[in-house]
Structure formats: structure tokens, C-alpha cells
Amino acid sequence: MNNHNNPITPEERLMAHSDEFRQDLIKIMDNIYFAVGFGASNSILIEGENGSILVDTLESIEGAEVLKEKFKKVSSKPIRMIIYTHSHVDHIGGTSVFMDENHPEILCREPSRGLLGANELSNIFSKRANRQFGVALSSKERVNIGLGPGDANLAGMGNGYVPAPRQFSTEKLSITVEGIQLELIAAPGETEDQLFVWLPEQKVLISADNYYKSFPNLYAIRGTSYRDIAVWVESIDKMIALDPQYLLPGHSRLIVGGENIKAVLTDYRDAIEFVLKETLNYINQGLTPDELVEVVKLPARLANKPYLQEFYGTIEWSVRAIYTGYLGWFDGNPKNLFPISPKNEAKHMADLAGGADILFSKAQSAVAQREFQWALQLADYLLALGDYVLEAKNIKIQSCRALAHRQISASGRNYYFAYAQEMERGLLG
Numbered sequence: 001m002n003n004h005n006n007p008i009t010p011e012e013r014l015m016a017h018s019d020e021f022r023q024d025l026i027k028i029m030d031n032i033y034f035a036v037g038f039g040a041s042n043s044i045l046i047e048g049e050n051g052s053i054l055v056d057t058l059e060s061i062e063g064a065e066v067l068k069e070k071f072k073k074v075s076s077k078p079i080r081m082i083i084y085t086h087s088h089v090d091h092i093g094g095t096s097v098f099m100d101e102n103h104p105e106i107l108c109r110e111p112s113r114g115l116l117g118a119n120e121l122s123n124i125f126s127k128r129a130n131r132q133f134g135v136a137l138s139s140k141e142r143v144n145i146g147l148g149p150g151d152a153n154l155a156g157m158g159n160g161y162v163p164a165p166r167q168f169s170t171e172k173l174s175i176t177v178e179g180i181q182l183e184l185i186a187a188p189g190e191t192e193d194q195l196f197v198w199l200p201e202q203k204v205l206i207s208a209d210n211y212y213k214s215f216p217n218l219y220a221i222r223g224t225s226y227r228d229i230a231v232w233v234e235s236i237d238k239m240i241a242l243d244p245q246y247l248l249p250g251h252s253r254l255i256v257g258g259e260n261i262k263a264v265l266t267d268y269r270d271a272i273e274f275v276l277k278e279t280l281n282y283i284n285q286g287l288t289p290d291e292l293v294e295v296v297k298l299p300a301r302l303a304n305k306p307y308l309q310e311f312y313g314t315i316e317w318s319v320r321a322i323y324t325g326y327l328g329w330f331d332g333n334p335k336n337l338f339p340i341s342p343k344n345e346a347k348h349m350a351d352l353a354g355g356a357d358i359l360f361s362k363a364q365s366a367v368a369q370r371e372f373q374w375a376l377q378l379a380d381y382l383l384a385l386g387d388y389v390l391e392a393k394n395i396k397i398q399s400c401r402a403l404a405h406r407q408i409s410a411s412g413r414n415y416y417f418a419y420a421q422e423m424e425r426g427l428l429g
Contacts, residue, residue: 009405010405010406010407010408010413011143011405011413013309013311013408014143014144014311014407014408014410014413015143017144017146017213017214017309017311017410018143018144018149018150020213020252020253021036021037021144021148021149021252022036022037022149023036023037023038023149024036024037024253025070025071025074026254027074028204028246028248028254029202029204030047031046031047031048031180032044032045032046032047032199032202032204033045033071033074033075034248034254035067035070035071036252036253036254037149038058038063038066038067038070039058039059039060039063039064039067039090039094039148039149039152039153040058040059040063040090040133040145040147040148040149040152040154040157040251041056041058041059041088041090041091041147041148041250041251042056042248042249042250042251042252043055043056043057043058043067044056044197044206044248045071045074045075046180046199047075047077047178048077048080048177048178048179048180049178049179050077050178051077051078051079051080051081051102051177051178052075052077052078052079052080052178053079053080053081053082053083053177053178053180053182054079054081054082054083054098054104055082055083055085055197055206056083056084056085056091056092056250057082057084057091057092057093057094057095057097057098057160058090058091058093058094059089059090059091059093059094059152059153059154059156059157059158060093060094060153060154060156060157060158060159060160061093061094061096061097061156061159061160062153062156063094063152063153063156064093064094064095064096064097064098064160065094065097067094067097068097068098078100078102078104079098079100079102079104080102080104080105080177080178081104081105081106081107081177082095082098082104082105082106082107082164083106083107083108083182083184083197084106084107084108084164085108085194085195085196085197085206085208085209085250086108086109086190086191086193086194086195086208086209087108087111087191087193088190088191088209089157089158089161090148090152090157091208091250092158092161093156093157093158093159093160093161094160095160095161095162096160096161096162097160099162105165105166106162106163106164106165106166107164107166107167107168107184108164108166108167108193108195109167109168109169109184109186109193109194109195110167110168110169110193111167111193112191112192112193121223124223125222125223128221128222128223128415129222129223130154130418131222131414131415131418131419131422132220132221132222132411132414132415132418133145133154133222133411133414134150134154134410134413134414134415134417134418135154135155135418136418136421137414137417137418137421139151141404141413141414141417142410142414142417143410143413144311144410145312145410145411145414146214146217146311146312146313146409146410146411147212147214147217147251147252147311147312147410148251168184170186171185171186172184172185172186180199181199181200181201182197182198182199183197183198183199183200184196184197184198185197185198185238187207187208187210187235187238187239188228188231188232188235189208189209189210189216189227189231189232189235190209190210190216190217190227191209192228194208194209194210194235195208196208196210196235196238196239198242198244202245202246203243203244203245203246203258204244204245204246204248205239205242205244205246205247205248205261206248206250207239207247207248207249207250208249208250209249209250209251210232210235210236210239211236211239211247211249211264211265211268212249212250212251212252212312213249213251213252213253213306213307213311214252214307214308214309214310214311214312214313215271215308215309215310215311215312215313215314215315215318216232216268216272216312216313217312217313217411218232218272218275218313218317218318218321218322219313219317219318219320219321220313220411221317221411221412221415226321226324226325227321227325228325229272229273229275229276229318229322229325230276232272233269233272233273233276236265236268236269236272237269239265240262240265240266240269243258243262244258244261245257245258245261246261247261247264247265264307267302267305267307267308268307268308270302271298271302271305271308274298274299274302275296275298275315275318275319275322276322278295278296279292279296279318279319279322279323280322280326282295282296283322283323283326283327286332288331288332288333289319289320289323289324289331290331292319292320292323293315293316293319293320296315296319297315298315309408310408310409311408311409311410312409312410312411313409313411314409314412342380342384343384343385345381345384346380346381346382346384346385347385349381350381350385350387356382356385356387356388359378359381359382359385359387360382360387360388360391360392362378363375363378363379363382363392363395364395366378367395367398367399370402372398372399372402372403373399373403375395375396375398375399376395376396376399376400376403378395379392379393379395379396379399380392380396382395383396393423396420396423397420397423397424398420400416400417400419400420400423401416401417401420403416404416404417404420
């Protein structure tokens with residue numbers, strides 16, 4: 001039992017957060033089933049007159065096969081339409097499992113054009129995504145992925161993806177499928193092509209990734225172009241205006257009750273907007289990214305909300321993303337216009353310390369004093385110099401693992417552990 005003298009650790013908090021992803025097939029009403037915990041994302045089955053609609057298909061064939069068998073136990077009606085809420089692979093990677101003789105139609109919003117040459121970055125995107133999600137980690141290290149269970153089949157992500165032949169680019173598409181009235185509404189957030197699904201007769205909102213029970217991933221450390229946070233706020237406003245009675249997010253568990261949903265979404269919107277406006281305000285006063293992260297903090301009324309804890313995204317990463325999204329990489333300090341190389345900086349640091357021997361000694365002391373961030377930086381100086389290379393790598397491995405245990409963010413925790421693992425296995429220079 002934890003008490004004030006023995007507070008809950010970040011690791012224990014992350015473990016408790018895993019309850020959000022316990023496997024469950026929840027009957028929302030007679031014809032709507034909400035599947036949570038079967039993969040990295042959620043999936044929703046909506047029964048119509050003679051067939052069903054499926055919203056999102058999980059991340060992999062393996063996860064989708066388990067889900068399909070589960071759906072069969074509650075519905076024998078064939079799937080007539082599959083709707084993709086957005087193009088992130090954890091929502092669309094299991095589709096082939098549901099493609100049968102009934103040939104369900106696949107529908108999504110028209111994907112954004114993307115960046116010229118982005119395909120050339122597939123190697124680094126994949127490498128960093130594997131770290132963020134802890135694909136190669138043990139179950140003990142990968143407690144969860146912040147917005148999904150730790151046992152999701154991430155190694156198979158995307159292996160069942162099927163492109164959507166039908167796409168739309170309007171702000172709203174109203175359709176009726178098997179007697180079910182649906183409104184598909186543009187809701188950019190994590191992606192520009194994101195939509196949410198609104199069932200006006202049942203007051204059910206399938207919200208995709210504009211809400212999940214964590215501070216949102218306004219920036220993904222796996223690497224992503226700027227996510228327009230102002231537009232994300234507008235998307236949440238659209239959700240609030242509908243006054244839903246059931247909110248089915250793309251990750252984590254559902255929320256029931258109009259007033260409850262409104263309160264949660266309003267706090268969520270306010271938190272995102274606060275971080276954006278505060279960051280812009282201080283940017284305008286001349287603060288650099290390193291200075292911004294020291295002053296931009298959520299007010300207590302928001303910081304203490306259970307659905308705004310930093311299990312996935314973090315405020316610090318968001319602040320840095322906003323800065324670069326609006327101003328680019330240059331922080332305004334002339335010393336950073338043409339900075340000296342990391343190797344030259346390391347040489348100067350060694351000179352200041354009195355040589356590489358003392359620099360190494362300081363790195364050892366930093367580890368002993370549990371100043372692991374400083375130890376990481378000193379280890380990088382030694383690696384740049386080419387001195388005490390094996391020892392510096394061991395310091396970096398040890399520091400990464402120590403910092404992982406301090407992280408409430410699953411993404412940060414997984415990245416630290418994965419990087420340490422790669423370094424230990426000789427996969428990094």
C-alpha cells in the first residue's frame with residue numbers, strides 16, 4: 001500500500017493505466033458493440049437491417065482474427081461497409097481479415113498529399129516508431145503503449161491493410177447503410193484526414209483519436225510533421241456541439257452520459273488550447289524552446305484530471321513542436337546560427353574539465369549521484385571524442401534504463417529502453 005511517505009512511482013502509475021485497455025467487448029445498445037483491448041486501437045461494430053458496419057480494423061491480421069471471432073458471437077450479419085477513421089496503421093492494419101465473399105465497401109476521407117520525398121524516410125520512421133512503441137521489448141519493459149495494451153501485435157502492424165476505393169473530401173458526408181444513418185465529419189487532429197462518425201439517432205459519437213485517456217500526442221517522438229493544434233481544438237469543439245450521450249474513442253474506454261462527456265471534452269480542449277496559447281505567448285516574448293518547457297505548465301484544475309495525465313503525449317514535447325511548427329528550428333540566439341560541431345564541442349568540454357579522464361570521472365559521478373540526464377550528455381561527449389567508448393556506451397545504457405523507470409509516458413519509457421537495448425546489442429554506433 002502506497003502512502004504519502006511512499007508515493008506511487010511512474011512505473012506503477014503506468015501499470016495502473018493498463019486497466020484502460022483490458023480486453024472487453026461492450027454492448028453499447030442492441031446494435032452497437034465496442035471492442036477495446038484487442039489491439040493497439042479500438043474497433044466498433046454497428047448492426048443494420050441485413051448487414052453491419054465496421055469502424056476501424058485494429059493494427060494487424062493477428063489481432064483482427066481474434067476480434068472477428070469475438071464479433072461472430074454477437075452478430076451473424078455480414079459486414080457491408082468498413083470505415084477508416086484515419087490513416088494511422090494501428091486503425092487500418094487488420095482489414096484483410098474482414099474482406100470476404102460479401103466484398104464490404106471501404107470508405108475514408110481523402111488522405112492528405114503528404115510531403116514530397118516522405119517515402120524516402122521510411123527507414124528512420126520505422127526505426128523510431130519501433131522504439132516509441134517498444135516493439136522489441138519484453139512485456140515487463142513495455143507495460144503498455146500509452147493508448148493501447150502492451151501485448152498488441154505491433155510487429156505485424158499493417159500486414160492486413162487494404163486501400164479504400166471510396167474516399168471523400170467534403171467536410172461532411174451523410175450516408176445511410178443498412179438502415180443506419182451516419183454522418184462522417186472531418187475532424188483533423190493527429191492526421192489531416194481524420195474523421196469522426198456520428199450516429200444522430202442513437203447520439204453515439206465514434207471520435208477516432210481526437211480524444212483518448214491521456215494527454216494527447218500533439219507531437220510523436222517517432223517523427224511527424226507539425227500537427228495543427230489550433231485545428232485540433234476546432235475538431236473537439238465540433239464534438240462537443242453534437243451533445244453525444246456515448247463517446248467511443250479510438251483508444252481507451254468509452255464515456256457515457258451527456259454532461260460527463262461534455263465536461264471531459266471541454267477540459268481536453270481547454271488543456272490543448274492552453275498549451276498552444278501559453279507557448280505562443282512566451283514565444284512572442286522571446287523565450288527559446290529550452291526556456292519554454294520550464295514555464296508552460298497546465299493549471300492545477302487541468303493538470304490533476306485523470307484523462308490529462310502524460311501517459312502518451314507530453315506537454316514538453318508539445319511545446320517544442322509548437323515552437324518549430326510556428327518558427328522553425330532557429331531559436332533566435334545567434335550562437336545557434338552556425339554552431340560548432342558536436343565533436344568540437346566535446347573537445348572544448350574536455351579542455352574545460354581538464355581532459356577526457358576527468359570528463360569520464362564526472363560521467364561516473366553523475367551516474368552515482370543519479371543525475372542520469374547529465375550522465376547521458378557527458379557520455380555523448382566521450383563518444384564524440386572517441387575516448388572511453390565502451391565505458392561511455394555502458395553509462396548511456398545504464399542512464400537510459402534509469403530514465404525509463406522515471407517516465408510516466410509510455411512512449412518515452414519505451415524509447416529509452418529500446419535505445420538501450422539496441423546499444424547493448426551493438427546495433428548503434
